[in-house]
Amino acid sequence: MHIPDGFLSTPVWAALDALALPATGLAARAAQRGFDESKAPLLGVMGAFIFAAQMINFPVGMGTSGHLVGGALLACTLGPAPASVVMTAIVAIQAFVFQDGGVLALGPNVLNMAIAGVLAGYLPYHLWGGGRFRRAAIFAGGVLSVISSAVLALAELLLSGVRMPRPVLGVSLTLFAVSALLEGAITVAVIAALERIQPGFVRQPARAPSMLLGGLGLCAVMLAAGGLVFASTAPDGIEQLAMRAGIAKPLAAYGNGAGIAGVGLVFVLLLAGGRMARRRSA
Amino acid sequence: MIHRRAAGAKLAVAAVFLVTVATAHRHLLALSAGWLVVLVSGVLVAKLPVGGIVSRTAAVLPFSALFALFSWMEGFPQTALGLMVKSYLSALVVLLLVATTPLPELVRTLESARAPQFLLMVVQFLYRYIFVVVEEAVNMRTAAAMRGGLRFQAAAGALATLFARSYSRAEHIHRAMIARGFQGHFRSMATGTLAAGDVIFAFTAGALPLLVRTLGEVLL
Numbered sequence: 313m314h315i316p317d318g319f320l321s322t323p324v325w326a327a328l329d330a331l332a333l334p335a336t337g338l339a340a341r342a343a344q345r346g347f348d349e350s351k352a353p354l355l356g357v358m359g360a361f362i363f364a365a366q367m368i369n370f371p372v373g374m375g376t377s378g379h380l381v382g383g384a385l386l387a388c389t390l391g392p393a394p395a396s397v398v399m400t401a402i403v404a405i406q407a408f409v410f411q412d413g414g415v416l417a418l419g420p421n422v423l424n425m426a427i428a429g430v431l432a433g434y435l436p437y438h439l440w441g442g443g444r445f446r447r448a449a450i451f452a453g454g455v456l457s458v459i460s461s462a463v464l465a466l467a468e469l470l471l472s473g474v475r476m477p478r479p480v481l482g483v484s485l486t487l488f489a490v491s492a493l494l495e496g497a498i499t500v501a502v503i504a505a506l507e508r509i510q511p512g513f514v515r516q517p518a519r520a521p522s523m524l525l526g527g528l529g530l531c532a533v534m535l536a537a538g539g540l541v542f543a544s545t546a547p548d549g550i551e552q553l554a555m556r557a558g559i560a561k562p563l564a565a566y567g568n569g570a571g572i573a574g575v576g577l578v579f580v581l582l583l584a585g586g587r588m589a590r591r592r593s594a
Numbered sequence: 595m596i597h598r599r600a601a602g603a604k605l606a607v608a609a610v611f612l613v614t615v616a617t618a619h620r621h622l623l624a625l626s627a628g629w630l631v632v633l634v635s636g637v638l639v640a641k642l643p644v645g646g647i648v649s650r651t652a653a654v655l656p657f658s659a660l661f662a663l664f665s666w667m668e669g670f671p672q673t674a675l676g677l678m679v680k681s682y683l684s685a686l687v688v689l690l691l692v693a694t695t696p697l698p699e700l701v702r703t704l705e706s707a708r709a710p711q712f713l714l715m716v717v718q719f720l721y722r723y724i725f726v727v728v729e730e731a732v733n734m735r736t737a738a739a740m741r742g743g744l745r746f747q748a749a750a751g752a753l754a755t756l757f758a759r760s761y762s763r764a765e766h767i768h769r770a771m772i773a774r775g776f777q778g779h780f781r782s783m784a785t786g787t788l789a790a791g792d793v794i795f796a797f798t799a800g801a802l803p804l805l806v807r808t809l810g811e812v813l814l
Contacts, residue, residue: 316654316657316658316681316684316685317612317615317616317680317681317684317685317688318615318616318658318676318677318679318680318681318682318683318684319658319661319677319680319681322616322617325616336710336713337710340710340712340713341710341712343712344712351768352712352715352716352719352778353719353764353767353768353771354761354764354765354768355716355719355720356715356716356717356718356719356720356721356722356723356764357719357720357723357727357760357761357763357764357767358757358760358761358764359716359719359720359724360719360720360723360724360726360727360728360760361727361756361757361760363720363724363727363728364724364727364728364730364731364756364760365731365753365756367728367731367732367734367735368731368734368735368744368749368752368753368756369735369744369749370744370746370749370750371743371744371745371746371749372746380753389757397712397713397716398716398720400713401713401716401717401720402720404717405717405720405721405724407688408688408692408697408700409692409697409721411650411651411653411654411685411688411689414612414681414684414685414688415608415612415684415688416612416613416616416684469661473673474661474664474665474673474677475664475665475668475669475670475673476661476664476668477664477667477668480664497746498750498753501746501747501749501750502750502753502754502757504750505747505750505751505753505754505755506754506757506758508754509754509755509758510758513757513758513761
């Protein structure tokens with residue numbers, strides 16, 4: 313789901329654009345480190361492959377069909393950082409050349425699909441891709457990648473004040489779930505077929521880390537996804553109190569911007585904490 | 595006339611236009627009419643086909659219309675109107691920019707604005723090979739249709755084959771480039787300096803959307 317311009321409120325697109333800039337820079341640098349710089353042609357052509365994959369329809373019965381989105385597949389073959397560079401390039405080309413998705417909304421779209429979509433798609437494979445649950449991990453990756461980008465996009469729209477009737481929200485969440493399951497199934501099938509052609513195409517994940525860490529990570533992703541939609545549809549206690557007391561105006565005025573700034577602050581603090589913890593354990 | 599201006603000037607004007615449209619809240623309908631006049635005269639000055647541009651931009655409308663309908667059903671007709679006109683005008687701005695600026699020039703400008711070079715190279719390769727790989731996929735689809743269509747597993751096999759072919763195509767391209775002296779980055783002959791005309795263009799064209807908005811908000 314590419315968000316066009318005009319849908320997001322100014323605090324939302326400005327904040328997410330500001331967040332997307334360093335994120336893409338980091339991804340590009342990480343991709344360059346793992347890859348030879350002269351491998352740019354490979355990533356470009358694989359991006360073209362993802363475009364072309366939309367031409368191949370997967371019949372799912374009842375006359376309907378779906379197609380590959382590709383975040384999880386790229387992450388399992390090229391690795392997470394190169395995959396997110398490829399997806400960023402795709403989102404940018406779609407915004408500029410095909411008018412699919414806005415230019416001011418490029419940051420939000422990149423974060424949803426190229427950063428969150430790819431990382432969520434890679435997480436289960438990174439955790440359990442080496443063990444007994446390999447196929448399940450690939451499947452979960454496909455599912456998570458579509459769910460997380462769709463839910464993020466939905467949450468950004470709701471945060472921006474785009475109104476949706478409750479039933480429509482329910483229907484669209486159901487549709488997301490169905491297309492996410494389909495993406496999981498397609499990713500598993502394509503990776504199995506790729507391994508029959510040449511096993512070297514698919515990355516071998518590092519030795520499986522602990523189940524606990526994995527469970528925590530997955531819970532965090534699910535909580536963030538579910539919480540975002542819930543938080544952006546249902547006003548919380550303080551807001552409700554404010555509305556009842558009739559002082560909703562000042563709170564509402566600073567609501568969006570402050571909320572996003574708060575999330576950003578927590579993110580930076582956690583990042584710094586993680587860095588320090590890693591340095592101490594190393 | 596717009597074609598000849600430096601990509602950086604056009605990019606700046608487009609950015610000003612987009613932000614001006616995105617941050618407007620009051621008198622949207624009247625302001626949009628003004629902006630539409632500015633954009634259509636831009637299309638005319640650039641000697642682009644007006645009908646083609648206007649109808650191609652309408653591709654964003656179905657998506658916006660759906661969400662506008664939701665907002666309208668919820669009792670926010672103003673939001674609904676905003677979604678429609680803002681998404682249409684923004685798409686028109688971007689299309690005007692892209693139709694008058696070759697992609698390599700745009701990429702070079704972004705490069706001098708210190709965007710990650712690696713990402714920009716990937717964008718260029720992607721743009722170059724989209725239609726090559728898409729055509730290959732369409733051929734595969736046609737071939738499959740002639741044999742009675744693809745089942746789920748067969749479609750997965752087709753995608754895997756397409757993946758392997760794209761991968762080996764990329765390796766061929768890379769080897770051919772190394773054989774011709776490629777050292778990991780593109781060189782360009784352009785100096786990237788702005789002429790006086792570009793600066794004048796950037797300021798006058800960039801002022802137009804702001805002027806429309808100020809006039810609209812003062813007069814209405």
